[in-house]
Amino acid sequence: MGHRMDSEKRLKIAIQKSGRLADMSLQLLEKCGIQLSKSRDQLLCRSQNFPLDVFLVRDDDIPAFLATDVCQLGVLGQNVLREKQAVGNGKFAGLVEELPLGYGRCRLSIAVPQGFAYDGLASLQGKTIATSYKGLLGAYLTANNISADIVTMEGAVEVAPRTHLADVICDLVSTGNTLISNGLVETDVILQSEAVLVKNQIADAEIAQLCDKLMSRIKAVQRAAQSRYIMLNSPTDSLAAIKAVLPGSQSPTVMPLQGRDDMVAVHAVCEEGVFWDTMEELKANGANSILVVPIEKMLD
Ligand code: ATP
Ligand code: ZN
Numbered sequence: 515m516g517h518r519m520d521s522e523k524r525l526k527i528a529i530q531k532s533g534r535l536a537d538m539s540l541q542l543l544e545k546c547g548i549q550l551s552k553s554r555d556q557l558l559c560r561s562q563n564f565p566l567d568v569f570l571v572r573d574d575d576i577p578a579f580l581a582t583d584v585c586q587l588g589v590l591g592q593n594v595l596r597e598k599q600a601v602g603n604g605k606f607a608g609l610v611e612e613l614p615l616g617y618g619r620c621r622l623s624i625a626v627p628q629g630f631a632y633d634g635l636a637s638l639q640g641k642t643i644a645t646s647y648k649g650l651l652g653a654y655l656t657a658n659n660i661s662a663d664i665v666t667m668e669g670a671v672e673v674a675p676r677t678h679l680a681d682v683i684c685d686l687v688s689t690g691n692t693l694i695s696n697g698l699v700e701t702d703v704i705l706q707s708e709a710v711l712v713k714n715q716i717a718d719a720e721i722a723q724l725c726d727k728l729m730s731r732i733k734a735v736q737r738a739a740q741s742r743y744i745m746l747n748s749p750t751d752s753l754a755a756i757k758a759v760l761p762g763s764q765s766p767t768v769m770p771l772q773g774r775d776d777m778v779a780v781h782a783v784c785e786e787g788v789f790w791d792t793m794e795e796l797k798a799n800g801a802n803s804i805l806v807v808p809i810e811k812m813l814d
Contacts, residue, residue, distance in 0.1 A: 524565040525724040526585040531570035535709050538617045539589045543568065546731040565724055574598075577606050580714040586721055587714075587728070591618050593647065593686060593707040600649025611710045613732060618709035620688040622647055625698040627675045630682065632701050638662050638682065644674035645684035647704075654704045672696040738809045742788045745807075747771060748780050749800040759795050762786035783809070 529539040543550065548566055550559040559568040569585055576588040577598040592611065599606045624643070626632050635658050642663045645651050655662055665680050672692055674680040684704065687693060693700055711732065716722045744763075748756040757766060757780075766782035780801075788806045796804055 522565060523718065523720045523724070524560075524567050525587065525721055525728065526567045526569060527587040527589070527728075528569040528571050528576045528579045528585040529589045530573045530576075533573065535573060535589060535591065535618045536570075538615075538709070542589070542615065542732065542735065545735045546728065564728075566728065576712070577602070577609060580609050580712060581606055583714060585714075586716050586725060587612075588712045589615065589709055590712060591620070591707050592710050593620070593622055593650070593705060595710070595712055596705065597647050597649045600653055608715045610713050610715075612713045613711040613729065615709040615711060615732075616736070618707070620686045620707050621703045622650060622684065622705040622707065623687045623700045624651075624682060624684045624702040624704065625672075625687070625693050625700045626682045628697050628699055630699075632699070635660050635702065641681040642679075643682050643684055644671050644680035646671060647684060650704055651684045672698060734811065734813055737785065738812045740787065741783055741785045741809050741812065743781070743807045743809050744784050744788055744805070745779070745781050746796060746801045746804040747777050750776055750778055752800045753778065753780070755799045756780060756796060756801055759792060759799060760784055761788060761792055783812070 527543075529543075530536045540550070543566075548561050548564045550561055550568060553559070557570060559570065560566075561568070569579060571579065573590045573594050576585075576590045577595060579585045580588050595606070595609065595611065599609070624638070626637075631637065638655070638660050640662065642665055643651060644665045644667050646666065646668060648664045648666050651664055665674070667674060667679070671683050671685040673696065674683055675698070676696070683698065686707075687700060690700060711729070713725065716725055744760065746756070753768065757763075760766060760782050762785040763782035766780050769779045769781070771777050771779055793804050793806070
């Protein structure tokens, strides 16, 4: 009897333990209905209601967890994955970006000190560039026929020009405030990045099935997040016009209204944003009692 549980295969996912991606990644799993024991300082959380083990690690370690099949899935920035792939001698070639997750957006950019005479990439010829992304930067420079010295720094890259460690930098930017407060100007974007769900080459059929199940839940969560349920009353004779205004809805449900033959009720799932503009346009077409509500879950 006892070995039924032991032989049950479990999917393993690595997410960031703490940092910019940590909260959103944990929330994503929770929105997929996965309950986790709350002890955050552990390396490993086992879900009680889904055969999933969650490894809480540094984002930089996730590609190695995947390459060695300690985990089959990971959530990390494209910047980290692609950098590891650029310097990894093929070690990370089997890792696949399965799904963009829409958070952790940033870009890897070159930035120069204010007053640096920048006139295109050629201005970087022979200069020294500080970065934590020597693989991505190196490939970008090579592709553009620029030869420059790359100085690798683990952190505080933005202070390199002031301390004369480098002429310019290549670093992650989101708002740009860090650059501004260090007297730097962004010149070239090397990579646009966001958090992605990364998968390794899963050999086991049972694990692959668990992976598909989790991925379809994530996709459903993403669809629900951007969808709205819209309800309104429409004049019967402007129904076609009303339907045309509803954003990204396939076939709305049309129902009679008790005691009225000039008006009908229309319910629709809209898979695109429903903005004030849309609502005003619906009203201009004769709709009234317009309600827009969020959708918690959806599954086709
Ligand atoms: P860890 O301790 O896990 O190694 P870290 O310090 O390397 O953490 P964070 O600063 O938490 O990493 O960033 C994690 C990821 O968040 C980055 O790799 C990147 O994909 C994304 N990100 C989004 N905006 C920014 C930003 N402004 N600066 C740095 N990373 C950002
Ligand atoms: Zn890191």
